Amino acid sequence: MKTYIRATGNISPQKSFGHQFLTDVIEHTGDRLTCIEPDYKGIIDVKLIRRMSRIIKMGVAAAMECLQESGVTVPDAITTGTAYGCLEDTGVFLTKMVEHNEELLTPTAFIQSTHNTIGAQIALMLQCHHYNNAFVHRGFSFESALLDGMLLLVEKEANNVLVGGIDEITNISHSILRRMDLYKRQQISNLDLFTTKTKGTLAGEGAAFFLLANESSSNDYATLDALHTFYKPISIKETEQQIVSFLSAQSINVNDIDLIITGRNGDIQNDAVYDQLQRSIFKNNSAGNYKHLCGEYPTSTAFALWVAVNIIKTAVVPVVISKAIKNKPKKILIYNHYQNIHHSLLLVSAC
Amino acid sequence: MDKLIANLKVQIIEQLNLQDTKPEDIGDDQPLFNEGLGLDSIDALELIVLLQQHYKIKLSNAEDGPKVFKSVKTMAEYITEHQPKV
Numbered sequence: 001m002k003t004y005i006r007a008t009g010n011i012s013p014q015k016s017f018g019h020q021f022l023t024d025v026i027e028h029t030g031d032r033l034t035c036i037e038p039d040y041k042g043i044i045d046v047k048l049i050r051r052m053s054r055i056i057k058m059g060v061a062a063a064m065e066c067l068q069e070s071g072v073t074v075p076d077a078i079t080t081g082t083a084y085g086c087l088e089d090t091g092v093f094l095t096k097m098v099e100h101n102e103e104l105l106t107p108t109a110f111i112q113s114t115h116n117t118i119g120a121q122i123a124l125m126l127q128c129h130h131y132n133n134a135f136v137h138r139g140f141s142f143e144s145a146l147l148d149g150m151l152l153l154v155e156k157e158a159n160n161v162l163v164g165g166i167d168e169i170t171n172i173s174h175s176i177l178r179r180m181d182l183y184k185r186q187q188i189s190n191l192d193l194f195t196t197k198t199k200g201t202l203a204g205e206g207a208a209f210f211l212l213a214n215e216s217s218s219n220d221y222a223t224l225d226a227l228h229t230f231y232k233p234i235s236i237k238e239t240e241q242q243i244v245s246f247l248s249a250q251s252i253n254v255n256d257i258d259l260i261i262t263g264r265n266g267d268i269q270n271d272a273v274y275d276q277l278q279r280s281i282f283k284n285n286s287a288g289n290y291k292h293l294c295g296e297y298p299t300s301t302a303f304a305l306w307v308a309v310n311i312i313k314t315a316v317v318p319v320v321i322s323k324a325i326k327n328k329p330k331k332i333l334i335y336n337h338y339q340n341i342h343h344s345l346l347l348v349s350a351c
Numbered sequence: 352m353d354k355l356i357a358n359l360k361v362q363i364i365e366q367l368n369l370q371d372t373k374p375e376d377i378g379d380d381q382p383l384f385n386e387g388l389g390l391d392s393i394d395a396l397e398l399i400v401l402l403q404q405h406y407k408i409k410l411s412n413a414e415d416g417p418k419v420f421k422s423v424k425t426m427a428e429y430i431t432e433h434q435p436k437v
Contacts, residue, residue: 047389050368104404106366107396 003150003224004351006160007211009066010306011035011058012294013190013204017065021310022318025293028190031183032169032203033295037061048125051108053088055168058207059118060125063164067126070211076158077131078119081145081165083138083298084173085115091172118166118207131158139342141165142299143229146210146346150227153214164209165302174203182296184266191320193266193292201265204295208302210309216351221309225347226250232341236276239343243281243335246345254281258329259311259322261304263336264289265296273337286329288322301336301344308332308348355427363423366401367394379424387422395420402426408433 010016013033014026026036035058040049043061052060059080067073092109111117116134123132131152135144142165149161177183184200193202212224228246233239247253260282262274278287294303311317315328334346360374363383367390381387384395398420402408408430410416419429 046370050370051393100404104400106400107393111393 001154001214002216003153004213004216004220005210005222005224005305005309005348006072006213006217006220007066007068007070008209008221008306008309009062009064009069010206010208010303011037011062012206012208012303012306014293016306017061019065019069021314022293022307022320025191025318025320028202030187030202031178031200032174033190033205033293034169035205035207044125048121051112052121053086053112055086055088055166055207056112056118056121058168059164059166059209060121062166062207063118063122063162063209064125066162066209066211070160070213072160072162072211074126074128075130075160075162075211077133077149077152077161078122078128079131079133079135079145079148079152079161079163080116080119081135081137081141081143081163081299081302082115082118082167083136083141084167085136086113086117087168087170087173089113089117091170118164122162139298139338140229140231140344142302143227143344143346146212146224146305147227147229149212150224153212156214159215160211160213162209162211164207165299166207167205167297167299169203169205169297177203190292190295194264194271194289196266197268199267199269201267201270201291201296204291204297204300206294206297206300206303208306210302210305220351222312222348223351224305225349226345227347228345230343233343236273236280239273240277240281242343243277243345246347247333250347252331254285257285257331257333258327259317259325259332260285260287261290261308261321261332261334262287263291263300263304263338265291270337270340273340274335277335286322286325288317288325290321293320298338298342300338301334301346304334304336305346305348308334308346312348312350352427352431355430356423359423359426359430362401362405363398366397377423380422382422383420398426402430406430406434408435
């Protein structure tokens with residue numbers, strides 16, 4: 001059974017809100033890419049905004065834009081994926097614990113700091129009492145939310161599902177992650193990410209939502225044909241086998257793929273996996289990248305999916321994604337790995 | 352009392368993050384909950400913490416809540432009555 005992607009909503013370090021698709025590429029300098037946010041007052045009730053941290057506002061606004069485009073007012077289910085959750089409120093709560101000696105803690109930051117806050121807040125705003133689940137599985141968080149959504153549709157538990165992938169950078173989280181040597185030491189432009197050939201990447205964040213449906217409409221972006229995840233492959237051979245098996249389960253092979261969107265992030269060690277694949281099973285395929293536009297974060301596959309379905313819908317491959325392809329891609333494979341631990345494959349096709 | 356009321360309004364706005372609300376927008380006798388300022392149960396918890404943090408007053412009886420938090424004026428009266436003497 002096919003899963004249709006009927007609508008999207010995306011807040012990212014690019015101008016993606018308002019259904020803009022990389023017409024005006026934004027350059028960031030430094031070691032992190034911060035989202036370009038809309039004025040939330042026209043989207044969320046002011047009385048609710050006052051309690052929302054940045055990630056909640058981003059998630060809720062992206063979800064609202066997605067629902068508005070889909071014409072669905074109350075979805076049959078909501079699934080969200082986030083690795084870090086609502087870090088800003090977590091930081092506020094923990095800081096107050098230290099400052100006030102574990103006494104006099106304000107409830108709002110604690111209530112809003114949980115990983116399911118965004119899905120719950122969307123449901124509260126919509127008065128949606130249907131299935132609602134949040135997945136927190138590091139580099140598989142968005143993929144798990146997506147898989148849950150697909151299963152709900154296949155098992156006819158729902159006719160449509162709102163699925164989102166959300167993560168934020170805060171000053172506290174960024175300074176901790178920086179100490180782990182994850183990011184570039186030198187100040188570079190995100191648009192030069194793949195030319196530095198050095199260690200480290202750029203931190204990223206984003207909130208992307210999709211309305212999945214089990215029936216086609218006249219205005220779908222694409223179909224989501226399949227999704228597969230695999231954990232810590234022991235060798236590049238195993239990765240190759242996983243990819244080949246994934247495609248053969250769909251009765252296709254790599255030659256049927258018009259464009260492969262890879263999760264290159266500019267870190268030489270990370271990108272070695274993609275280099276090897278592009279010398280072996282992907283050697284005849286056109287490839288594109290996306291992490292120079294959104295940065296590296298555990299749910300970045302949500303941004304990649306947004307890129308892929310927009311390419312299919314508009315029949316245009318922005319040069320900033322790939323210079324190698326001119327034809328209208330009908331079948332796109334997304335292959336991403338997060339720290340060579342969490343590997344995921346998503347296959348999308350034209351309707 | 353007037354100074355205490357003025358301070359309370361600033362502290363309430365800050366604690367509850369009442370964006371676009373200025374101290375002069377809150378009337379001394381204006382109800383804080385429901386049809387007044389529109390606060391809710393989570394805000395009530397925040398106000399209890401505010402009393403403890405800024406005035407060292409612990410609301411010992413939860414049933415006093417609706418009376419104490421009726422308006423900024425009733426809060427100020429409660430603080431004046433219960434603030435520990437230095």
